[in-house]
Amino acid sequence: xxxxxxxxxxxxxxxxxxxxxxxxxxxxxxxxxxxxxxxxxxxxxxxxxxxxxxxxxxxxxxxxxxxxxxxxxxxxxxxxxxxxxxxxxxxxxxxxxxxxxxxxxxxxxxxxxxxxxxxxxxxxxxxxxxxxxxxxxxxxxxxxxxxxxxxxxxxxxxxxxxxxxxxxxxxxxxxxxxxxxxxxxxxxxxxxxxxxxxxxxxxxxxxxxxxxxxxxxxxxxxxxxxxxxxxxxxxxxxxxxxxxxxxxxxxxxxxxxxxxxxxxxxxxxxxxxxxxxxxxxxxxxxxxxxxxxxxxxxxxxxxxxxxxxxxxxxxxxx
Amino acid sequence: xxxxxxxxxxxxxxxxxxxxxxxxxxxxxxxxxxxxxxxxxxxxxxxxxxxxxxxxxxxxxxxxxxxxxxxxxxxxxxxxxxxxxxxxxxxxxxxxxxxxxxxxxxxxxxxxxxxxxxxxxxxxxxxxxxxxxxxxxxxxxxxxxxxxxxxxxxxxxxxxxxxxxxxxxxxxxxxxxxxxxxxxxxxxxxxxxxxxxxxxxxxxxxxxxxxxxxxxxxxxxxxxxxxxxxxxxxxxxxxxxxxxxxxxxxxxxxxxxxxxxxxxxxxxxxxxxxxxxxxxxxxxxxxxxxxxxxxxxxxxxxxxxxxxxxxxxxxxxxxxxxxxxxxxxxxxxxxxxxxxxxxxxxxxxxxxxxxxxxxxxxxxxxxxxxxxxxxxxxxxxxxxxxxxxxxxxxxxxxxxxxxxxxxxxxxxxxxxxxxxxxxxxxxxxxxxxxxxxxxxxxxxxxxxxxxxxxxxxxxxxxxxxxxxxxxxxxxxxxxxxxxxxxxxxxxxxxxxxxxxxxxxxxxxxxxxxxxxxxxxxxxxxxxxxxxxxxxxxxxxxxxxxxxxxxxx
Numbered sequence: 101x102x103x104x105x106x107x108x109x110x111x112x113x114x115x116x117x118x119x120x121x122x123x124x125x126x127x128x129x130x131x132x133x134x135x136x137x138x139x140x141x142x143x144x145x146x147x148x149x150x151x152x153x154x155x156x157x158x159x160x161x162x163x164x165x166x167x168x169x170x171x172x173x174x175x176x177x178x179x180x181x182x183x184x185x186x187x188x189x190x191x192x193x194x195x196x197x198x199x200x201x202x203x204x205x206x207x208x209x210x211x212x213x214x215x216x217x218x219x220x221x222x223x224x225x226x227x228x229x230x231x232x233x234x235x236x237x238x239x240x241x242x243x244x245x246x247x248x249x250x251x252x253x254x255x256x257x258x259x260x261x262x263x264x265x266x267x268x269x270x271x272x273x274x275x276x277x278x279x280x281x282x283x284x285x286x287x288x289x290x291x292x293x294x295x296x297x298x299x300x301x302x303x304x305x306x307x308x309x310x311x312x313x314x315x316x317x318x319x320x321x322x323x324x325x326x327x328x329x330x331x332x333x334x335x336x337x338x339x340x341x342x343x344x345x346x347x348x349x350x351x352x353x354x355x356x357x358x359x360x361x362x363x364x365x366x367x368x369x370x371x372x373x374x375x376x377x378x379x380x381x382x383x384x385x386x387x388x389x390x391x392x393x394x395x396x397x398x399x400x401x402x403x404x405x406x407x408x409x410x411x412x413x414x415x416x417x418x
Numbered sequence: 419x420x421x422x423x424x425x426x427x428x429x430x431x432x433x434x435x436x437x438x439x440x441x442x443x444x445x446x447x448x449x450x451x452x453x454x455x456x457x458x459x460x461x462x463x464x465x466x467x468x469x470x471x472x473x474x475x476x477x478x479x480x481x482x483x484x485x486x487x488x489x490x491x492x493x494x495x496x497x498x499x500x501x502x503x504x505x506x507x508x509x510x511x512x513x514x515x516x517x518x519x520x521x522x523x524x525x526x527x528x529x530x531x532x533x534x535x536x537x538x539x540x541x542x543x544x545x546x547x548x549x550x551x552x553x554x555x556x557x558x559x560x561x562x563x564x565x566x567x568x569x570x571x572x573x574x575x576x577x578x579x580x581x582x583x584x585x586x587x588x589x590x591x592x593x594x595x596x597x598x599x600x601x602x603x604x605x606x607x608x609x610x611x612x613x614x615x616x617x618x619x620x621x622x623x624x625x626x627x628x629x630x631x632x633x634x635x636x637x638x639x640x641x642x643x644x645x646x647x648x649x650x651x652x653x654x655x656x657x658x659x660x661x662x663x664x665x666x667x668x669x670x671x672x673x674x675x676x677x678x679x680x681x682x683x684x685x686x687x688x689x690x691x692x693x694x695x696x697x698x699x700x701x702x703x704x705x706x707x708x709x710x711x712x713x714x715x716x717x718x719x720x721x722x723x724x725x726x727x728x729x730x731x732x733x734x735x736x737x738x739x740x741x742x743x744x745x746x747x748x749x750x751x752x753x754x755x756x757x758x759x760x761x762x763x764x765x766x767x768x769x770x771x772x773x774x775x776x777x778x779x780x781x782x783x784x785x786x787x788x789x790x791x792x793x794x795x796x797x798x799x800x801x802x803x804x805x806x807x808x809x810x811x812x813x814x815x816x817x818x819x820x821x822x823x824x825x826x827x828x829x830x831x832x833x834x835x836x837x838x839x840x841x842x843x844x845x846x847x848x849x850x851x852x853x854x855x856x857x858x859x860x861x862x863x864x865x866x867x868x869x870x871x872x873x874x875x876x877x878x879x880x881x882x883x884x885x886x887x888x889x890x891x892x893x894x895x896x897x898x899x900x901x902x903x904x905x906x907x908x909x910x911x912x913x914x915x916x917x918x919x920x921x922x923x924x925x926x927x928x929x930x931x932x933x934x935x936x937x938x939x940x941x942x943x944x945x946x947x948x949x950x951x952x953x954x955x956x957x958x959x960x961x962x963x964x965x966x967x968x969x970x
């Protein structure tokens with residue numbers, strides 16, 4: 101028994117040393133996995149610096165950073181929610197940096213300590229084979245044709261969904277649209293993928309406020325799905341990149357941000373069907389200037405986040 | 419009963435490192451909100467808010483309801499099947515054993531997704547038969563149904579193993595004294611099988627209240643919130659609330675310990691020794707006219723527990739697009755080709771998980787045997803505590819175990835740490851899965867008579883030799899069953915893996931989850947299919963090589 105334990109320990113140590121090559125920088129990134137793997141690979145080819153990646157949802161990435169706080173590991177963080185960048189800046193955790201490649205990034209997609217990697221927008225994702233008329237507006241999904249046919253991503257699990265709910269509800273707190281959806285049998289269905297799958301299979305007809313790039317990627321793979329941006333307006337979710345001030349490789353981390361904003365890096369972003377942060381990089385999809393954006397005072401709505409989520413939850417709990 | 423020897427000390431050391439240290443950090447986190455920043459300020463400030471929160475009572479009640487529902491459901495399905503399998507010659511018995519092993523290999527979140535894709539409107543059932551059972555699925559009963567189908571094999575294998583070990587012999591004695599067959603079963607066989615039955619029901623209860631995927635996918639839409647979904651919200655929603663998650667987890671731990679105490683009370687009243695020194699010849703009885711109905715029941719249960727999820731997994735994996743549905747022109751092997759071409763590191767993920775699964779099975783097997791020996795067969799102070807330590811991990815949600823492990827092993831003052839190496843995943847899996855081997859071995863040790871070990875000692879064997887040469891071989895069948903289970907569950911563990919995986923390392927479950935998260939359901943299902951095939955083949959090969967009569 102003792103011998104076997106010793107053996108196990110030896111095997112384990114061997115395992116560790118075999119895979120324990122030190123990474124030059126450590127990047128924690130919210131999805132998509134293909135994009136961050138491509139960026140890490142391209143970065144290493146370009147600079148010779150290794151980038152080790154941990155990828156999860158924004159929530160998982162944040163939980164790991166929070167639990168590691170006593171002895172943090174992360175050098176560069178890519179979140180799917182601008183809110184986290186603001187919050188980290190307030191805590192004084194971020195290194196101020198403006199990349200030379202950020203010149204063509206519009207001002208609203210960068211701050212002293214953060215810059216967008218790319219941007220996603222929320223849309224109606226509609227299955228043309230669902231036997232429903234093509235919707236054009238958010239309110240169309242409250243019509244009888246869409247009875248029991250609509251899913252919504254949970255605003256408690258997705259920052260962008262929350263902003264859409266907050267923006268559509270307006271400053272006055274008019275919940276009529278959402279009450280209409282709830283009365284029409286719409287269901288709140290977990291994270292983005294969980295809301296989209298029933299629509300692809302035809303159990304539902306449309307997602308109210310789907311993250312566009314997942315649906316656009318599905319469309320390219322031949323899925324029966326269309327992405328519709330309502331003319332009345334939608335919200336966008338810039339994905340901030342930040343450098344953490346505890347990083348011991350800040351110069352290398354800055355090079356990673358430079359690479360991500362380079363022509364090559366932004367081309368990878370566009371390939372993942374995200375809107376590139378740089379306005380001079382071409383994308384094969386509607387970009388920010390093609391979209392009407394809803395007015396939203398992010399500071400004000402995030403201050404009331406718990407209340408808004410509670411009111412939203414009460415409407416759909418009926 | 420003997421005094422503790424090296425076996426006991428080894429077990430105690432392993433339990434302290436694997437279970438007590440992470441658990442202590444969860445308790446500390448519940449007390450000290452700023453523990454993550456390395457500060458012990460403001461103790462107990464969060465406990466009151468979390469415990470007085472509206473909705474907590476409902477979540478706790480729902481959790482208990484769900485746990486008891488799945489325990490009852492599993493017992494109803496598994497006890498009759500296990501007893502039939504143990505005492506009678508059931509036609510095609512090896513086939514049923516293999517089929518009922520498969521639910522272990524199907525990750526719960528995949529099985530749930532499979533059921534959703536089958537039963538939701540326009541799902542596979544509608545496409546095949548025009549029926550739509552969607553409304554029933556998204557409810558408490560749907561959650562209990564799907565989770566029972568994933569959990570009952572734990573009870574089935576435990577019952578069929580222990581009842582088989584008791585054999586017909588003791589019941590035959592009852593028959594000689596004039597008891598009817600039913601009375602002999604009720605008064606003799608069933609009570610003697612209690613340790614195995616209770617141990618497996620305890621496992622089912624603990625794993626049910628801890629499981630996240632199924633209640634989240636099926637329950638939330640109908641407003642059915644349990645403690646785990648509450649914990650997940652606290653851990654994944656910025657600002658992250660680790661203290662709140664830790665406090666809710668401790669409620670789960672207390673529920674599990676409560677179930678454990680109930681089990682101890684029931685078992686402490688009697689002796690369960692059935693394996694003495696005498697050789698036993700045991701012949702199973704024929705089923706006679708009941709052969710066909712019994713086979714029909716086995717077939718129906720296998721169809722629900724294995725057939726439906728596997729059909730959904732393979733149908734999705736072989737569909738070019740999800741929206742194309744079940745149509746001839748939509749069949750394609752593209753997803754399997756993508757895995758064979760090793761896109762996104764599918765191979766490496768497979769190798770990582772299989773290696774980790776095998777190592778976890780070996781280590782938990784060793785520790786499980788040693789701990790059960792210590793708890794059942796020796797006398798020392800604190801053995802109840804040691805036994806309780808082996809139940810707790812099963813009740814803590816994987817994500818909280820992961821947080822506890824990070825807090826414990828990522829301290830800046832540690833000279834060396836397993837954190838951020840594959841070793842940390844191994845430690846997490848061992849912690850989460852120890853209950854399986856300990857519960858199974860515990861039940862087996864309770865059945866072995868004291869006189870065998872005493873005889874060995876009289877003949878001059880050291881305690882270690884007696885353990886190795888006499889006891890271990892007798893409990894080995896149960897232990898191997900548990901280790902195969904551990905292997906299967908470790909290769910698919912998701913929640914702790916995601917949070918703990920060293921940077922740049924993926925496991926099977928992480929790979930699958932990423933495909934789902936990015937909308938590539940087909941690729942994720944193809945990987946699941948490959949994994950289920952591999953993890954089912956390996957235990958089969960082990961069984962065939964070891965030449966045992968039946969599986970598990």
